[in-house]
Amino acid sequence: MEGVPIRAARRGDIPSLLLLWEQMLKENAAADPRLEPHPRAREHMAAQFQAWLSDAQRIIVVAEEGGRLVIGYAAGAIVPGNGWQAPTTLGEITDCYVARPRRRQGIARRLVGRVIDQLFEKGVDTCRLQVGVHNEGSRAFWASMGWKPHEVVYERPV
Amino acid sequence: MTGERPPTIRAARRGDVPALVDLRIQHLGEIAKQATHVRLLPDARQRTEQSLPVWLGQEGRIVLVAEAPAPEGEEGVLVGYAMGLVSTWPPVFKNQKVGEILECYVGVKYRAQGTGRGLVAKLTEILVGRGVEVLRSVVPEGLEGASGRMAAAGYQPLYLVMQRELDEF
Numbered sequence: 515m516e517g518v519p520i521r522a523a524r525r526g527d528i529p530s531l532l533l534l535w536e537q538m539l540k541e542n543a544a545a546d547p548r549l550e551p552h553p554r555a556r557e558h559m560a561a562q563f564q565a566w567l568s569d570a571q572r573i574i575v576v577a578e579e580g581g582r583l584v585i586g587y588a589a590g591a592i593v594p595g596n597g598w599q600a601p602t603t604l605g606e607i608t609d610c611y612v613a614r615p616r617r618r619q620g621i622a623r624r625l626v627g628r629v630i631d632q633l634f635e636k637g638v639d640t641c642r643l644q645v646g647v648h649n650e651g652s653r654a655f656w657a658s659m660g661w662k663p664h665e666v667v668y669e670r671p672v
Numbered sequence: 673m674t675g676e677r678p679p680t681i682r683a684a685r686r687g688d689v690p691a692l693v694d695l696r697i698q699h700l701g702e703i704a705k706q707a708t709h710v711r712l713l714p715d716a717r718q719r720t721e722q723s724l725p726v727w728l729g730q731e732g733r734i735v736l737v738a739e740a741p742a743p744e745g746e747e748g749v750l751v752g753y754a755m756g757l758v759s760t761w762p763p764v765f766k767n768q769k770v771g772e773i774l775e776c777y778v779g780v781k782y783r784a785q786g787t788g789r790g791l792v793a794k795l796t797e798i799l800v801g802r803g804v805e806v807l808r809s810v811v812p813e814g815l816e817g818a819s820g821r822m823a824a825a826g827y828q829p830l831y832l833v834m835q836r837e838l839d840e841f
Contacts, residue, residue: 539764548806548830552763559764597719598700600711605838634838641836647829656834663813664709664835668827670807672771672800 518621520628523574523587528563530584531574535559538611546648548669566591575628577612577621586612588625590633590641605633605641622655677741679751679787681794684735689724691750692737696720699777707812709835732758734798738778738787752778754791758802771799773809792825 523531536556542549552558566572566589577586589609595602607629612621633641642664645652684692697717704712713719727733738752754776761768773795778788799807809827811818819829 546830548765548767550766552766552768554763555765558762562762597723598713598716599704600713602713630838639838641838642833644831644833647832653832653834659836661834661836662709663832665813665833666811666819666829667831667833668809668811668822669830670825670827672804672806 517619517624518577518579518585518616519581520575520577520624523567523576525564525567527574527576527584527587528560528567531563531576531587532556532560534584534587534611534613535563535609537613538609542646542649546646549646573629573632575625575632577616577625579616585616586621586625588622588629590629592633592636592638601640603638605630605636605638607641607643610643623659626659678785678790679738679740679782680748681736681738681787681790684728684737684753686725686728688737688750689721689728692724692735692753693717693720695750695753695777695779696724696775698779699775702777703812703815706816707814709814710812727755734758734795736791736794736798738782738791740782751782752776752787752791754788754795756795756799758799758804767805769803769805771796771802771804771807773799773807 539549539551539555543551563574566574571592572589573591574587574589576584579585587609588607588611591606591608593604593606595604607626610622610626612625630641643656643661644667645656647653647666697720700712700716704710728735734756736754737750739748740751742748755774757772757774759770759772761770773792776788776791776795778791796807807827808830809822810833811822
């Protein structure tokens, strides 16, 4: 099966990327109220997507249905390590989201695979990502692809 | 140590750097020993020697030390340290002003006397005083007793950081 085509994101995709990103944030906040979005999140992210598209250290790929409808995307970046623990440079999967009605078709796996391939081509050999502890579906998804727990980010209200 | 005065907790000074480097390298070494997926870089000491003087001069960074009392006329010995940071995150999530507990370490001989708790309590007090909205701390997966210590201090897991070696793909 060919599946939905995956391609590099373009400037014209930004409105679709924003819609998908907002959905992702809503789902995260529904699973964990501590992840409630900032009132200016959309405005901030619109500028971020613009910047990411012209940043050689960033990758954004989209899944496009019927040649016009973006139904999912994934993004990655090359980032420095913390300076005392290996590696000195690593890849980061910053975003991965597929519209709910289009899930369970392997689209997210293919999106991530494309980002990983590009990070690897850019010389990265270790990749990390952050997932909400209460997002069971997402944790299972990443674990099924061989991702292993590395660190836990704890939070305490003031 | 039993029966002696407890270590004094104070802000780190330039003169503390050599002892702080030693403590930090011990700390990082212990982490790498317990959490085997964490690998210390060979030049971690050199990087720490370069970073610490810079960190001590940074506005948003707090470095505290625990100093064991010394006899009259002698220098106290640093037995532990804690480091925190006030960081302002981009407006993605509601809480932007985050107080990060970056590191806390007490030398093996000086543990179980409340020094670690004292360092964290003082660091927390300073971070809260600077107006942070939440406190965060990142702990390597598999660190012995970490989840219990974090829960006892009122922390709950927020994110899991996952890792994958790409040549396994």
